[in-house]
Amino acid sequence: MFRILFSLIFLPIRILFQGFRILSWIIRKGDHLYLEIPSSFSFDKKSFFVKLLVPKEEAPFLIDFLLGLKALTKVPGLKKVSFHISNPEYGFGEVWNICKSIQALNEKGIETSGFCLGGGTKALLLLSQCKYRYSSSASEFFPILPSAEPYFFGGAAKKFGVGVETYASGAFKSFGETFQRTSFSAPARKNLETLLRDLNDLLSEGFKKSSHLDIKVLEEPIISSEKLKKIGFITEFVEEDEFEENYLFENYKKEKETDKPKYKRLSAKGFRLYHKKSNFSFIPKSVPIVAVLPIQGNILPDLGREEDFRSRQVSFRYYQEIFKDLKEDPKVAAVVLEMNSPGGSALVSELLYREIKKLSKEKPVITYVLNVAASGGYYLSCATKEIHGTPYSIVGSIGAVMMRFELKKLYDKFGVQKERIGFYPHRDILSEYGKLSPKSEQFLKKEVLRSRDLFYSRVIESRKTSFQELEKNWGEGRVFTGETFRKSGFLDSCDSFLDILQNLKEELKSKKIDVRYLPGTYSWKDLIQDLKPGMQLSKLSFFPKLNAEKKQNPLEVLHLSEIAQELSNI
Numbered sequence: 001m002f003r004i005l006f007s008l009i010f011l012p013i014r015i016l017f018q019g020f021r022i023l024s025w026i027i028r029k030g031d032h033l034y035l036e037i038p039s040s041f042s043f044d045k046k047s048f049f050v051k052l053l054v055p056k057e058e059a060p061f062l063i064d065f066l067l068g069l070k071a072l073t074k075v076p077g078l079k080k081v082s083f084h085i086s087n088p089e090y091g092f093g094e095v096w097n098i099c100k101s102i103q104a105l106n107e108k109g110i111e112t113s114g115f116c117l118g119g120g121t122k123a124l125l126l127l128s129q130c131k132y133r134y135s136s137s138a139s140e141f142f143p144i145l146p147s148a149e150p151y152f153f154g155g156a157a158k159k160f161g162v163g164v165e166t167y168a169s170g171a172f173k174s175f176g177e178t179f180q181r182t183s184f185s186a187p188a189r190k191n192l193e194t195l196l197r198d199l200n201d202l203l204s205e206g207f208k209k210s211s212h213l214d215i216k217v218l219e220e221p222i223i224s225s226e227k228l229k230k231i232g233f234i235t236e237f238v239e240e241d242e243f244e245e246n247y248l249f250e251n252y253k254k255e256k257e258t259d260k261p262k263y264k265r266l267s268a269k270g271f272r273l274y275h276k277k278s279n280f281s282f283i284p285k286s287v288p289i290v291a292v293l294p295i296q297g298n299i300l301p302d303l304g305r306e307e308d309f310r311s312r313q314v315s316f317r318y319y320q321e322i323f324k325d326l327k328e329d330p331k332v333a334a335v336v337l338e339m340n341s342p343g344g345s346a347l348v349s350e351l352l353y354r355e356i357k358k359l360s361k362e363k364p365v366i367t368y369v370l371n372v373a374a375s376g377g378y379y380l381s382c383a384t385k386e387i388h389g390t391p392y393s394i395v396g397s398i399g400a401v402m403m404r405f406e407l408k409k410l411y412d413k414f415g416v417q418k419e420r421i422g423f424y425p426h427r428d429i430l431s432e433y434g435k436l437s438p439k440s441e442q443f444l445k446k447e448v449l450r451s452r453d454l455f456y457s458r459v460i461e462s463r464k465t466s467f468q469e470l471e472k473n474w475g476e477g478r479v480f481t482g483e484t485f486r487k488s489g490f491l492d493s494c495d496s497f498l499d500i501l502q503n504l505k506e507e508l509k510s511k512k513i514d515v516r517y518l519p520g521t522y523s524w525k526d527l528i529q530d531l532k533p534g535m536q537l538s539k540l541s542f543f544p545k546l547n548a549e550k551k552q553n554p555l556e557v558l559h560l561s562e563i564a565q566e567l568s569n570i
Helices: 002-009 011-028 048-053 062-072 092-107 121-128 154-159 186-211 215-219 225-230 240-245 268-278 316-328 346-360 376-381 408-413 438-463 467-474 482-488 497-507 524-531
Strands: 032-037 044-046 080-085 111-116 132-135 163-168 289-296 332-341 365-374 386-389 394-396 401-406 479-481 514-517 520-522
Touching: 062 092, 062 497, 062 514, 080 121, 080 240, 092 111, 092 121, 092 186, 092 365, 092 497, 111 121, 121 132, 121 186, 132 225, 154 163, 163 438, 186 215, 186 479, 186 482, 289 316, 289 497, 316 346, 332 376, 332 497, 346 365, 346 376, 346 438, 365 376, 365 497, 376 438, 386 482, 394 482, 401 438, 438 467, 479 482
Parallel strands: 032 080, 044 520, 080 111, 111 132, 289 332, 289 514, 332 365, 365 386, 365 394
Antiparallel strands: 163 401, 394 479
16 A cells, blocks of 8 residues: 555656666667677575675676566567677577577577687577677587596595495495495496486587587588588688778678677666666556576585575575565565575475475475586475476485495504494494494495485475386486476476476466566675585684674575566566
């Protein structure tokens, strides 16, 4: 009521501003936008202290960038977008989503051109989506197709007297094999080979569909732009400064100073102005909020009372508090978990599963697997109403594994002995000195199967499958591409992030939704841990005021792109 009253009181002023926007748009209106595709995206925001120490400009959020690309399809009179492509430092999930957005521009009849100075497979995949593709005549590309070369420490461990005991729920749960063996077991190797072959097939299909490029060309470790032009992938050579400075001219070349540009520049300010003008309403209505929450990193085996955000790690107390706040906030209509986790603690996975279930009883919760939802990451996903991803997502690893290091032989090399006193049955499990008793080994095997069975039950409930089907074809630690999992019914779709939001908007029966990204705060603790990965921070601090950071409102949103706040309503 207060919102409506406030709008009516200031309606004359708002109408005046709207008239000013309309006139300004007439003046600023352009038909060609120059846009850089960033080399990285962020999933957290820097605290004030970190910004002082590291003043580097922050990368945008992926969802902001995708919303911006979608908004471009609605700008009247837009004829062309020129993309400057940097070498991506993110996964194929982000790349595939950007590719889908560029395809949407092409389908709208908007001409797309891309320039790339160099890079790898992902940069070439982005460039391939553009109708016209440019590079420098001196450029070189360094593609790497999906492949693997993992380390095995079994031989080194044996040499130094380190024993590694692994208790896994299936032959494909290969996490411990790199520490225990000198090569993969046959089942684990076969599963990895299948995964890599499927990824290569996806890439091959993607390049053929967009640019007719044969993926065999990318098997060469160095590819010159000369060769790419010869086979028709590169449209023409231009230098980077020519592409940036002359993008309004045809073919990105300005022969004479008197030459007139073919296009009129659409600036970021003009773009923002258009959306402010388009979103104007006499009486603004409240729009349902869709919260996008990143689940990024390993799931930690922590049950402490701290609620701090931990960069690239999933902490129980932090997310427990977030889920509780989202559940109780009436303004939040739905939640999307942006999943990027290879798993971790089985216990914490189950506890967070239960917290997500509590939230899902109050409002729709869905998962979008950006790159990885393996083991505990897929475990959490099963608590949501739907699970979506990209064809390139790595999913599965449904099972459990435990590892124990046995260091007696290593200690013997240094003349160190330990004496067991007061040991009770199974106490040897908590010791790294000496072999386990047969009863303790049997206990751990049972515990692994108990964790597996609980995981299986969560998957069976979510995906409506059977224990036999899961165990035979999809469990035991196997990993798959998103496209394979979709065909099997373990993913609901392999659609773009924006398509998922569009479907959610229709489910909420709203003309618009307000997309809110909920990043964690990258604090000075995270900075120190990144600088010295082995350092463990104690509760004691020489900076008590900095240590006690203000608790963040989970709905606080950081829009890093210039137009993101206007574009968040879709």
